[in-house]
Amino acid sequence: MKIRFLGAAREVTGSRHTVSIPGESVLLDCGLYQGRRKLTYERNKNIPRAVINANAMLLGHAHIDHSGNIPNLILSGFRGKIYATSATVDLCRFMLLDSAYLQEKDVEYVNKRKRRRGEELVEPLYTTQDALEALDHFVPRSYNRWFKVTKNISAKFCDAGHVLGSAITLLRVNDRGRSLKIAYAVDLGRKGMPILRDPVQIKGVDYLIIESTYGNRLHEKVEESERILEDTVNRIVRQKGKLIIPSFTLERTQEVVYHLHNLIEEKRIPAIPIFVDSPLAVNITSVFRRHPECFDKETMRLLRGRSDPFGFDYVTYIREVDRSKALNEMEGPMVIISASGMAEGGRILHHLKNNIEDPRNIIMIVGYMAANTLGRRLVEKERQVKIFGELYTRKADVVVANSFSAHADRNELIEYVRNIGEGIKHIFVVHGEESQAIPFAEALREMGYSVTVPHLGDEVKLP
């Protein structure tokens, strides 16, 4: 048996690994790599043969860094089925179509410049049509049930408590008469997160592939999120400013809305206007409503009651560009939640550009920001930032709320591994920058585990 690490090795984005035995190969995720612009296109475009030739794919969750390169995978010749939980399949419909739209937009912009300079034009990574065709490959599977993937490999999805539909993927590989169990816990959520159930504690595996986004950091408690949001909204009310929240459309946006809803209901903040400015958010929120099987007890209780935890009473969801632009003319206080999550594209750029130079405003960071993104520069509280190629002086304050994280932190990861129990032969640490992955691996070694932090392209033969 072999595992190959073909993405998200010593970095966070572009998850892509294969597990294979002679004649059979299964692909775990096929995400988009996100980072420095020039590098991303080439890396996403050219998918390694080992990935394309896999017999089937198991998709852990709908985040673009795990699912975003699927249309290109199909274009490149992959012919297998793509298994995922039913909520993940429904989410991917909107996530992939949105991603295709962004690719087309991006290329349009790049080509405009190229045309002026007489340079060769580029093609989008994939089109809306390609994304639609990719959706035909998806096959939904329920949680907690084993199913056959190839002749000798079966799989089971267990709730990962990370985003709606997210799963820890368990593989049972029959390798020359031996049965080996591999767990792919990428990404792994936290206990007590709003809306979602806690991650399922898996037991008794031979090999573990685990994420390390925050392998060397501790988050504030989940409950802190509401308190930080409360303070920040009340500040914005006093300052009559705009609270700008760049947010991942999947999960984080619904979580922020859920907290704001609670805060208003409990009269801890006044009912100021709240705008979710993202057509995708409207669609994603509709998928949430269709999948109550993923909710925790508290959310089920709210749904059965009178109040709406996704906040339609207080929140205005915006699809149209004109209404998005109109927000600019409106006076604060107000909250604007918009995408993209790392502020690399989308409407959030317009809101940042229009509001960053006004000291009454606040930018609130509620998600992971990859290196070299505008979001990361905001986390690092840089004074001067470039938006649409122009330099802006930041006067709006930046509030970083780590408690919102959908990823387990160092202690939560360690506790999770410890509770798997005895018998782990080896652990592979992926999906984390070196500053996180290496200290996390070291901590696991000190606990007595045998651990590797694979490099991109590494191939490991398992005994």
Ligand SMILES: [Zn+2]
């Ligand atoms: Zn994720």
Ligand SMILES: [Zn+2]
């Ligand atoms: Zn991820």
